[in-house]
Amino acid sequence: KQWYQRRVRVSTQSTGAEKVAVSGNKFNDKKYYRNSQYPSGLKIRTANEMLAKKPEFLVERAVRLMLPKGILGRKMYKNLFVYSGDKHPHDAQKPKTLDLSKLGGN
Numbered sequence: 869k870q871w872y873q874r875r876v877r878v879s880t881q882s883t884g885a886e887k888v889a890v891s892g893n894k895f896n897d898k899k900y901y902r903n904s905q906y907p908s909g910l911k912i913r914t915a916n917e918m919l920a921k922k923p924e925f926l927v928e929r930a931v932r933l934m935l936p937k938g939i940l941g942r943k944m945y946k947n948l949f950v951y952s953g954d955k956h957p958h959d960a961q962k963p964k965t966l967d968l969s970k971l972g973g974n
Contacts, residue, residue, distance in 0.1 A: 881963050885923040885952040890915065900929075924950040 890898070895916040902911050918925055927950045935941040949958065956963075 879947040879949060879958075879961070881956055881958050882927060882948070882950045883952075883954050883956055885927045885950050886919065888919065888923065888926050895919070900925075923952045 896914055898915040900913050900915070900918055903909050904911070913921075915926065928948065931948055931950075932941075932945050935944050949956070
């Protein structure tokens with residue numbers, strides 16, 4: 869009899885991305901860079917502009933940079949779903965709310 873371990877996919881949904889808060893003056897000082905690889909193709913946006921345009925990006929990027937680099941990190945990142953507002957299309961999976969303030973932190 870062949871033994872195998874059943875793989876369970878755990879996905880994480882996050883809502884309320886527009887409520888993200890940063891300390892200090894980071895909304896105006898923190899910059900996000902991207903480059904189109906063309907001459908003069910560097911695009912610079914502040915965190916305030918990113919929050920107004922696409923608030924999910926701030927949470928997704930912060931989590932992605934905390935994950936391990938490589939194949940495992942990319943697989944873990946695929947299970948992250950971030951939405952602005954309280955609406956999300958994952959009602960059929962019956963997601964549970966996790967209150968981080970009750971987990972023993974400060």
